[in-house]
Amino acid sequence: MGTGATGHVGLAKETTWGTGVAPTVWPLGTEDLNADFPEIEVDVPSGSRNAPRSDRGRPSFAGSISGILAKPNSLGHILQAALIAPTTTGAGPNYFHTFVPRQAPVSSDVALVPYSVQSTRGDKTTRFNGCQLNELTLNAPVDGRLTVDTSWMAKGWTPRGLSAATPVLETGRTFMFRHAAHQKGSTPAAFNDIKNLTLSYTNNLE
Numbered sequence: 001m002g003t004g005a006t007g008h009v010g011l012a013k014e015t016t017w018g019t020g021v022a023p024t025v026w027p028l029g030t031e032d033l034n035a036d037f038p039e040i041e042v043d044v045p046s047g048s049r050n051a052p053r054s055d056r057g058r059p060s061f062a063g064s065i066s067g068i069l070a071k072p073n074s075l076g077h078i079l080q081a082a083l084i085a086p087t088t089t090g091a092g093p094n095y096f097h098t099f100v101p102r103q104a105p106v107s108s109d110v111a112l113v114p115y116s117v118q119s120t121r122g123d124k125t126t127r128f129n130g131c132q133l134n135e136l137t138l139n140a141p142v143d144g145r146l147t148v149d150t151s152w153m154a155k156g157w158t159p160r161g162l163s164a165a166t167p168v169l170e171t172g173r174t175f176m177f178r179h180a181a182h183q184k185g186s187t188p189a190a191f192n193d194i195k196n197l198t199l200s201y202t203n204n205l206e
Contacts, residue, residue, distance in 0.1 A: 008167045009065060009119045011077055017110040018130035018155040023118045026167040027074040029148075031119050033063030033128050035157045061128055061154035065117070070138075070146035072172040078148055081115050081133040082201060101201075111205060117152060118165060125162040130155025134205045140197040146175040153205055 009031040010023020038057035068074065079099045080086070086097035105111045111132060118127040135151035184191045 007119070007121045008165075009117065010165055010167060011074075011081075012116045012118075013077070013080075014114040014116055014130065017107075017114040020116045020118075020127045020129035020156075020158055023116070023165050023167075025074050025077050026169055027065060027068045027078070028071070028169070029065045029068035031063070031065050031117070033061070033065075033117060033119070033152060033154070035159070036060045036062075059157075061157050062152060063128075064149065064151050066149045068148040068150065070148055070175045071170045072175075073170050075146075075148065075175070077115075078133065078136065078150060081113055081131075082136045082150075082203065085113075102203075112203060114155075115152075117154070118162070120164040123164075125164045126160075127158040127162055128152070128154040128156075129158060132203070132205055134203050136201045138197075138199040140180055140199075141177065142195040143177050145177075146180075 008026055009029070010026045012021045012024045014021055037059045039054040040057045041054045042052040068078065076086070076097070083099040084102045086099045088095055088097050090096045102112060106113060110130070115131045115133070116127055116129055117131050118125065131152045131154045133150055134153050135149075137149040139147045139149065180197075182191045182194045182197065183189060
């Protein structure tokens with residue numbers, strides 16, 4: 001589901017893992033998170049025509065938000081969800097935000113900073129709680145916008161009883177090809193021959 005007249009997706013950082021909160025940032029992308037409730041069938045012969053009733057298996061909640069336009073605020077939240085809060089140096093307008101991988105879990109219960117992902121489709125609003133960003137891909141074409149693909153795992157799901165939020169779309173400019181300065185090496189040096197750049201990162205969550 002993409003952002004439009006009858007649908008939108010929003011994110012919000014949680015204080016307590018799995019306790020859902022209303023969205024505070026609305027990334028422009030396509031959301032596809034789902035709840036899966038497997039059935040555990042009885043495979044022991046029962047001696048009758050009718051198979052014994054199956055049992056509900058462990059539910060799972062996961063999916064993606066793809067093609068996100070990389071605007072300053074939403075990109076900051078996404079990077080913080082995958083990595084850690086940045087170290088910021090410099091002075092306006094030339095700030096430098098340095099993100100690095102998380103070296104230890106947030107707590108004994110949760111690996112990463114948890115987020116709520118809430119989506120509205122027409123008159124139906126649902127929320128995935130305790131979301132953690134498992135995979136992140138940055139797509140930087142030679143002559144286009146920077147976009148982000150994300151893959152999430154969630155702790156739980158609130159399928160009903162929620163009111164639709166009023167999205168406030170970010171007005172900051174999308175990062176473009178002309179904003180990129182590619183560097184490489186332990187002592188960063190300009191690397192100007194890159195055309196299409198794709199960076200992928202995974203937290204290997206289970």
